[in-house]
Amino acid sequence: MIDRRELLGATAALGFVPGQALAASGDLKAIRTAADAGAAASVARIQEWIRHPGIAAENWQMEQSCAFTMDMLRDAGFQTVQKMPTVGQPGIFATLDAGARRTMGIYFMYDVKQVVASEWSSPPFDAALVDKPGWGKVIVGRGAVNQKGPQGAFLGALHAFRAAGKKLPVNLVLVAEGEEEIGSPNFHQVVQAPQVLAALKRCEGIVIPSAWQAKSGAVDINLGAKGMIEVELIASGEAWGKGPKGDIHSSLRAIVDSPSFHLVAALQTLVGPDGNTPAIDGWFDNVRPLTARERQLIALNSKASDDAERLSALGVKQWINGETGTTAAERLASQPTVNIEGLVAGYTGPGGKTVLPGRAVAKLDFRLVPNQTAKEAQAKLRAHLAKRGFGDIEVKVSGGYDPTETAETSRVIRAQQAVYARAGAQATLFPRLAGSWPGATFTAPPVSLPAGQFGLGHGSGAHAPNEYFVVESSNPKVQGLVGSSMGFVDFLYEMAAIS
C-alpha cells in the first residue's frame, strides 16, 4: 500500500501545459454531462463494491469478491474478463478493444486490508455516506480509497464514455490481483501468463488509479518507488540448540541461554553505530547514487517543503543526524533502510512475568533502492547472519518487491503532467517514492512498461479505521467523484494524443 501523502508535502508550481487532448473538447463536454447524470449510480457502484469485500490475509470471501469485481468490469464495458488462477488468490485479466491506435494498461486490486470493526465510526463494510468537515460528502468504508474509490472513479469514466456515445480513445488492458495487501506474492503469475504478457506488451504504460489530492489540490508524480523485503527474524531454543523450547521459569536464566538476547545480538549487527545505516555485508554493492536530474528534482521540491511542519505533523523532533532540507530529502529518496516494525517475545501483557521465553521474533522491513533487488537482499541478509553465528535464526520472508523506476520522458508521466496542469492541480515531480508498491512487476522484465499512479480526487485512511473517499468535494481545489472520473477521461485522451 502506498501512503505517500504523509511522505511528501512539497509542491512545485508547474505552468499550464496546453494538452493535445483539447482537440477532443466537444467530446469531453458530452462525457462530462453523462458523468454528471451518472454520478449517483457511480457512488452506488463504489458502495456496492465496498459491501462485497474480500480479505486475502484472512482468506475471507475472496471468491465472491473476485466474482463481483469481474462483474463490475463487464458492466463497465470490458469485452473479455477472465479469472486468472494463481497458487494463491486468483487474478483478473480484462480487455477493452476500442479499435484505437494505442493501448493503455490499468492495474486494479480487489482485496482489502483487515478491519477492527469496533474502531470504526460506522461499520466498515456499510459504505456509509458521511459529511466530512473540510472535504465534503465522503464514503466511509474499508477499501474506500485503497482502491475501490479511485478504481470506481475510473470505471465511472468508462460508463460516462458509453452513456455519451463516445468511443474510448485508447484500448484497455486491465490486470487485477486479490493479494495486494499480503505483498502480491503471486501477481507475477498473472502478468506473465502468455496472453496477459502479450497484451501488456502492446500497452504504452500502466497506471494504478489514485486519489491523493492535498487540500491545496496538489498531487505528486513519482518516477519510481523503493523496493522492499518484509521479514520475520525468529530466534528459538528449538532451532538454536540452546535456550528453552518453550517459556520456562526465569530463575533458570542462570543456566539456560536466552533466545531473546540471541535475537538482540543479531539485530544489533544489522545497523551501524548510528543505529540507522544498514550494516549488512555487501548491502550497498548495487546501490546506484542519485543522478544529477534526481538531485535537481529533490532540490526543487525541498525548497518548497516546510521541514518544521512535516516534523510536527509526524510527531518527530528531528530527522536523522539533525539533517534538514535537501539533505534529508536526498536521504529519503536514495537510502536503503533497515526498520524494526515490531518485536514480540515472551510475556507482552501489563507488568512483568518471570519467564525465560523460548522464542523471540523481530518483524523487519528493508527498503531497497535501485539497483538492489529483493532476491539479492534476502540472500545477503541470510549470509550476513550465518557468517556471524546467527545461522539458526529463521529468516521468514513474507513479501518483497524490487525497486521500480519509470522515465520522466515516458508518455505515462508526461500525460499526467498535462492533465494535472489542465485541472489546476500543482504536480510535483519526485524521483522516488520512499514507500513501496509492486510496480516492478510492470517496470522490470519481462513486462518492462512505464508504470505510475494517476488520479484526481481525495481519500485517506488506508489500513486505518474510517477510511474514506470524497464523492462530493466541498473544496473547489479538490475533485469529487465526477471530477476524478473526468481526470481519467482526460488522461485517456491525452495518452491517445501525446507525441
Add this chain to the structure above:
Amino acid sequence: MIDRRELLGATAALGFVPGQALAASGDLKAIRTAADAGAAASVARIQEWIRHPGIAAENWQMEQSCAFTMDMLRDAGFQTVQKMPTVGQPGIFATLDAGARRTMGIYFMYDVKQVVASEWSSPPFDAALVDKPGWGKVIVGRGAVNQKGPQGAFLGALHAFRAAGKKLPVNLVLVAEGEEEIGSPNFHQVVQAPQVLAALKRCEGIVIPSAWQAKSGAVDINLGAKGMIEVELIASGEAWGKGPKGDIHSSLRAIVDSPSFHLVAALQTLVGPDGNTPAIDGWFDNVRPLTARERQLIALNSKASDDAERLSALGVKQWINGETGTTAAERLASQPTVNIEGLVAGYTGPGGKTVLPGRAVAKLDFRLVPNQTAKEAQAKLRAHLAKRGFGDIEVKVSGGYDPTETAETSRVIRAQQAVYARAGAQATLFPRLAGSWPGATFTAPPVSLPAGQFGLGHGSGAHAPNEYFVVESSNPKVQGLVGSSMGFVDFLYEMAAIS
C-alpha cells in the same frame, strides 16, 4: 511466587533425626485424632477461602478477601486480628498468646494470581473436589496451593490443637499481605509498623506454609533465595528526542531514528559477548562467592541430580556453555542474571505491518545474589545506561526483593530437618533458591529473623490453570491435608523444644 519443584530435582538422603518433640507424643496422638475428626471441616474451610478470592493485580474484591481471611484467623484462635493499612492493599497482623516460652512467626498472603477461566477444567473459584490420578483427591482452584491450601493446613493444625484441648507449645505472630502477587510493594509498611516489628522481634523465626512434596515424598529446604528486580526498559521517540512519538509509516525510516534499534543497542550492553554474563558496570562488586559449605551442599545435591532428565523436562538441549552437574548447579545458585521476560514494540500480530514504532519495551528481570541489593541494582542499571547514551530510556521498576539468607544452624532450619525426617520425607538442603520471594522482608534489618518455607503435602499449578492441592493422598509417601496439618503440629512442638 516460588515455584521451585521445577528448579530442583535433586534429593539427598538424610538419616532419621530423633526429634526433641517426641516427649509430647501423647499430645500428638490426641491432636491427630482431633485432626482426623476435623478433616471434612478443614477441607471445607479451604474451599470457602478459595471461593472468597481477591486479585490485587486487578484490585478486585480485596476488601472482602481481607475480611474473610481475618475471620478465618479469629476462627482458628488468634486473639488479636488487626487490619494494617498500607498505601496499597491492607495487610493483617494477628497474635496468639499461648503463654509459651517461645514465639513463632507465620507469613500468609490473601491475594491470588489472575485467572483465565476458559483455560480451567472447572471454574477457578468453585474449588471443585476432583480425583487426580497419581495424587488422590484434590481441590482445584486458584490459590489452592499458592497459598490457601498450605495456609489452610496450618489453620487446621490450630483447630486440631483446640479440639484436642491442648495448648499451643509456642505463641504465634502472624503477618499477612494482599499484594504478594504484585511483588509485595508495601509489605514492609506492615512488618515495620512499631507494634508488628516489636512482636516479630520476639519470634524464633518465621515460616511460609508450603506443600511441595515430590512423588517420592522428598522436599527441599532452601537456606535462602536470590533477590530480584523486575524492570521495564521503555525507549520512546518522546523521551529520546529522536524517532517518532507514535507509529509512523516505515518508509520514513530513511530519515527518522528508530527507538526500537535504540532499545536493542541498550539491551546489547547488558550482557557480555556470551549473551549471558551480566555486563552492567559494577554488577559483581558486592557478589559474594559461594562459601565452602555452600559448595559442599551443591556438590552433594548435584550428585543425586539427573542432568539429562532435568534438561529434557525443561525442553532444553544444554545448559549454558555446555556445563553439567556441579558446575551448572553452582552457577544456578551463585550467579546473578539478566533476563528478557518479554519484548513488545510496534506491530505484534501475524505477518508484518510497515510501521516505524514510536515506542519499544523490554521486560527484564535481574536475579540478585548476596550481597547485592535491589536498590543497588536499580542504581547501577540506571548509571550504566546513562553512561552509554541510553539515559533517555525509562527504567520502570515494578518490583524488587533483596536476596534472602537463613543460617543452616537456625532453629527454623534444624526444626524442619527434624520434622521432615520423622515424617520419612527426604529433605535436601539447598544453599539458595534460584527463584525469589520477599524473604528479605524478614531476614534483613530491621526484622532480622530466620525465615523459610515449611510444609508437608503436595499441590501444584501456581499461576497456571487447574492449580490444585491434595486433600486425600493416594500416595503413601505424600501427605494429604491432615498429614500436612500434623506436620505443622510437629513443627510447632519442635520449635518449642529444640535447643
